[in-house]
Amino acid sequence: MTHRPFRTPAAAAVVLTAMASVLIAHQPAHAAADRIRLGNASDVSRSTWNGPAFTMNGAGGIVTASMTRAIDEIRGGTGTLDVVVLAGSAPTSGSKTPECDTVTGSAGVNSCTTWTLTTASDGNNGQLNTDVRNAEFVYFAGGDQCRYAAWKGTALEASVEAVVAKGGGSGGGSAGHHINSPIVYDACSGSVTSAEALANPYDRYISFTTGMFEWAHYGAVVNDSHFVTRDRMGRTMAFLARAVKDGLAPGGSAWGVGVEEGGGSLFLDRNGMATQYGKDAYVVLADHQPEQAVDRKPLTYSGFKIWRLTPGSTFDFKNRPTCGYYLRSVTNGVTDANLYNGTPVTDCGSQGGGSALAESEPNDTRDTADDATALASPGTLTGSMKSTGDRDYFKVTAAAGQTVSVNCAVPSAYDADAYWLDANGGTLTRSVNDGAGTDESLSFTRTATGTGTYYLDVEAYSGSGSAAYSCSLTRS
DSSP states (O other), X not given: OOOOOOOOGGGSOOOBOSSOBOEEEEEESSSSOXXXXXXXXXXXXXXXXXXXXXXXXXXXXXXXXXXXXXHHHHHTTSSOEEEEEEESSOOSSSOSOXXXXXXXXXXXXXXXXXXXXXXXXXXXXXXXXXXXXXXXXXXXXXXXXXXXHTXXXXXXXXXXXXXXXXXXXXXXXXXXXXXXXXXXXXXXXXXXXXXXXXXXXXXXXXXXXXXXXXXXXXXXXXXXXXXXXXXXXXXXXXXXXXXXXXXXXXXXXXXEXXXXXXXXXXXXXXXXXXXXXXXXXXXXXXXXXXXXXXTTSOOBEEEEEEEEEOTTOEEESSSOOSSSOEEEEEETTEEOSOTTOOOOOOOHHHHOOSEEEXXXXXXXXXXXXXXXXXXXXXXXXXXXXXSTTOEEEEEEEEOTTOEEEEEEEOOTTEEEEEEXXXXXXXXXXXXXOOSTTOXXXXXXXXXSSSOEEEEEEEEEEEEOOSOOXXXXXXXO
């Protein structure tokens, strides 16, 4: 890591002109942290702001169009505001303040201060936190998001949250984009490629930080950057499958936001409405348990929903759409073709994909089975083993030549088995893997003519509990 050299007091000169008040101050706050301020020496004092607003960039630099919009919305079109840029390392060449160089050229900016922090403890630096709390926008530069994740639990985390809470904003590019999602791919063990993540969604290079920044309307999101150029759709799919499988996303659904480099920026306003700038972005939804997501095995997941956001398009994160996506799947680590382009589904009612049916007791016999005949494909069946003798029945139909695949994610509280029964209750196929928390999967193809009625029987083998199992059901 390259540290900035210590500067003498003479180097921290204040330059004022009659045309504008411009301060350029370079002062190491202590041994590790480094501070450079451009613009006015005094912060703006104002009681109310009109944000929050956010910018999520595909590369590290400022995108002028989205940043200008954020500044204008936060200040309500009047007055000026202060910006702080946070970096985990100094630039290796060129300007020491590239983000602030761009920001100070925008109307409505009173000052821009760059802080370079090289240790986790720098997050508790007093001057740093004063600068951040007095600012109205905090921008995380590109670099290494693991360094940013290390600031979790420091005073800096609370200071950034205070900026947003008062109606300011936050944003970042590349690593700075990653840290602004509630589920952070932190890359603390190394960077993973799509091929590696799809081959093993529990690859040692995949790790997450949660519980840091939770921005309104942006829940259950994993951000990714340099999206198309570095072919990161596959790894985002693996991240989302992990988030669902590991319970990192509340409600059992996880969303990916991948933004392309070269000027791509997703602007998010106070109402959760996003507008895309510059280059494309992709919103990816995983809304059911993966068919296979275990260590040292390739990912299988049917029916990721993908929205492609071209420049100028919008996406409502507060009221997230249920239509307009295209579908892509992963089978044994191999993705469908054309991950970045697809024909949007418009008749979502009949296409389904990710519909869910929760068990309703009593459903311990075929006569009391929960009716899943109208469940869309792929769909999800959920329930729990409430006793060691519990059995949950779901009624399913299959047409001639149709294959029904069932993959059940079983919690560690109990061992459950899955049986595929005919209309009379005879077992046609089963999955009876040993061990609490061991997943079950089965597949059946109807070779007879017409449509047949079948039953999925999920039953306790040992143990019980309120923790939910989740069975994805796909017809093909």
